Amino acid sequence: MSSPRWPCSASAPFAGPVVLGCLAVASCGGDPPVTPVDPQPEPDRPAALTIHAGDGQSATAGTSVADPVFVRVTGRTGAALAGVGVGFAVTAGGGRVxxxxxxxxxxxxxxxxxxxxxxxxxxxxxxxxxxLPPVTFTATAIAIPARIEAVAGRDQQGFVASEVAVAPEVRVTAADGSPVPGVRVSFITDPAAVIAGADSATSADGRASAGSWTLGPTPAVYWLEATVEGEGITGNPVRFEALAVAGPAAEVLLVAGDGQESEVRFPVPVTPRVRVLDPHGNVIAGDTVLFEADGGSAVIPSLAETDSLGFASVEKWVLGADPGVYTLTAGVLEGDETLASATFRAHATPAVYDIEIVFRKPGELAERHRTAFENAERLWERAITGNLPWATLRESELKECLSRGGIDLEPGGDRIVNDMLIYASLELIDGGGGILAAAGPCQLRDGSYLPIVGTMRIDLADADGEHLEETIVHEMAHVLGFGTLWGRLGLLRDSVVNRRGNPHFTGDSAVAAFARAGGARYTASTLVPVQHLGGVGVWNGHWRDFVLCNELMTAFVDKGKNPLSIVTIASMTDLGYEGVDIAVADEFTVPADCTSSDRGRAGPRRAPGEAETGAEILLAPIGVVGTRGSEIPHGQVNNPGYPPPPRRPRGGGRGGAGGGGGGPRGPG
Structure with missing residues (x-):
């Protein structure tokens, strides 16, 4: 007999247990299984409200902040929630969203x-x-800028490629003068300069700075501008300027005067000169350079300041008493530290007599002309070996000397002279056969009255004859004092005045040499006989032509060799020169008769009544200078034995220089 079944109804009493019973019965009774239904999940709810972006900004009052503000809503699981309504309200400051x-x-x-x-x-x-709890954004509304002004860093000076000492700084204020914080200030600078920050915001006290400002690498005025956005802001933009100067010294260049050679106890011919540069190759003006000479040499002055082009030089560097190498160090100092230095070297040679020739137009000289001058110079440097004191000739004195000698040349500044300076010019004077030359001293040393500067003019029309070199030797002798200083030194007696006189040279050395050369038999006048004919500039300044015939220092040129005798060389001792070497003289004997037909003159001698040519010796005032070059007051002397010179120096002809013909020598 089967058991009874209860209906599975939700409305049955004890529905809950019945359902379970039914399920159990069904399970046990073999009916199909029933699947349980899952309950629906509960929707996520907002659990957190947070600030996502835009908090803490600043902007000018009445303007929007630069970045939008955002909040984020998340649920209980932490995931973002969409579709959640968020309310926004300004709670302070009076702004709006x-x-x-x-x-x-x-x-x-x-x-x-x-x-x-x-x-x-x-x-x-x-x-x-x-x-949810609310969240609050904060921002700062900045007052509207009314004024911008510089408060630091204007009008500075610094080294190139270096930071200025004070960083440029500005202050931004409102209309009432109160500082405006948080304002964006833009800084721009010269393209060659560098700033640390292009933009900066004003601080609580309204200040803003670009940070460090590095100037450019070359000396110049550099600029920087500070700008605030907005209209009608007083002082906007603010401009800063800074002067970049060269420095500090990094290199001393030897510009001129290194590797020279000069005599002992004499200044080097080229003044030592340096140029001071900074690490970027810029010249430095206003730096002090210390010059230190060693080994007994001396420098004047020892301190010099660089000029606007960075150059500094000394006036003189005088070498020591012993032959050898001397040094001169030029250094730029900062306190006890040497920033940069360089050293000159010069070689001192034994003292000798030296003649320096400066040509008016050296580039136009033919080689034969230059050689003739060089040979004449070397001859007199062999004949006179005793060194003379050096002296500095001022430019004004050299200009006057050139003017007296009729030479158109600019001396180019002061000049140190040792021992003799001759300005020479080859130019057209009066054509061939007329005036061949004009020469003489124009400055004498104080005390010895030996020449230190002179001039020589040679007529180019007569410069190609066989006697050119002899003529230059002759004229150079006049520059050295032969015939031009006799009266001044008391060596001329019975000089020609108003065409009357029987002049003779009284120097002991020349008198002895004249006798040695065969002149002892001459009894017509006191020894040594001097020219008494020929006109001013010829008489009183040459050996007497009737007696010494073809000797080089007579007033006329003879065919063939015109020897330079021991009489002429010895007369240099009487002038005061030391170390005179008569061995340099040519072979010469005073002829017994200068009127013999074998003398070789190209033409008849000029008779006393014939017309006279102009002066061979340059007639012009002669200045007297001390060793420092200052002309001594009232020190001018006229060429001795002559009347006061004419207004313009005159010259005379040295006839026949081209072909050996007779005639007076040209001005010397």
Whole structure:
């Protein structure tokens, strides 16, 4: 007999147990199984509201903040919730937002759009979601800038490629003068300069700085400008300027005067000169250079300041008493530290007599002309070996000397002379056969009255004859004092005045040499006989032509050799020169008769009544200078034995220089 079954009804009493019973019965009774139904999940709810972006910004009052503000809503699981309504409200500052409400997106973010700030000061924006604590954004509304001004770093000076000492700084203020913080200030500078920061925000006291400002690599005025955005801002933009100067010294260049040679106890011919550069190759002006000479040499002055082009030089570097190598060090000092230095070297040679010739137009000299001058110079440097004191000739004195000698040349500044300086010019004077030359001293040393500067002019029309070199030797002798200083030194007696006189040279050395050369038999006048015919500039300044015949220092040129005798060389001792070497003289014997037909003159001698040519010896005042070059007051002397010179120096002809014909020698 089967058991009874209870209907499986939800309405049956004890429905719960019945269901279980039914299930059990069904399970046990073999009916199909019933699958249970899962309950529906509960929806996620907002659990957190947080600030996502845009907090803590600043902007000018009445303007929007730069970045939009966002909040984020997450559920209980921490996942972003979409579709959540968020309310936005300005709670401080008086600003406004674009949207008062917003709905979160799938990322859980919501924004009110633009947030426009209110009056200057702190701003607050509150975001709310029902059932959650609110969040608050803060911002600062900046007062509207009314003025910008520089407060530090204007008008500075510094080294190139270096930072200025004070960083440029500005202050931004409102209309009432109160500082405006948080304002963006833009800084721009000269393209060659560098600033640390292009943009800066003003601090609480309204100040902003570009940081370090490094000037450019070349000396110049560099600029920097500070700008605030906005209209009508007083002082906007602010301009800063800074002067970049060269320095510090990094290199001393030897510009001139290194590797020279000069005599002992004599200044080097080229003044030592340096140039001072900084690490970037810029010249440095105003630096002090210390010059230190060693080994007994001396420098004047020892300190010099670089000029606007960076050059510094000394006046003189006088070498020591012993032959050898001397050094001169030029250094730029900073305190006890030497920033940069360089050293000159010069070689001192034994003292000798030296003649320096400066030509008016050296580039136009033919080689044969230059050789003739060089040979004449060397001859007199062999004949006179005793060194003379050096002296500095001022430019004004050299100009006057050139003017007296009729030479158109600029001396180019002061000049140190040792022992003799001759300005020479080859030029057209009066054509062939007339005036061949004009020469003489124009400055004498104080005390010895020996020449230190003289001039020589040679007529180019007569410069190609066989006697050119002899003529230059002759004229150079006049520059050295032969015939030009006799009267001044008391060596001329019975000189020609008003065409009357029987002049003779009284120097002991020349008198002895004249006798040695065969002149002892001459009894017509006191020894040594001097020319008494020929006119001013010829008489009183040459050996007597009737007696010494073809000797080089007579007033006429003879065919063939015109020897330089021991009489002439010895007369240099009487002038005061030391170390005179008569061995340099040519073979010469005073002829017994100068009227013999074998003398070799090209033409008849000029008779006393014939017309006279102009002076061979240059007639011009002669100055007297001390060793430092200053002309001694009232020191001018006229060429001795002559009347006062004419207004313009005259010259005479040295006839026949081209073909050996007779005639007076040209001005010398």
């Amino acid at each position: 674009q949207f008062a409400t917003a709905t979160t997106g799938t990322d859980g973010l919501a924004s009110p759009g633009r947030w426009t700030l209110g009056a200057a000061g702190t701003q607050e924006l509150r975001a709310t979601v029902d059932g």
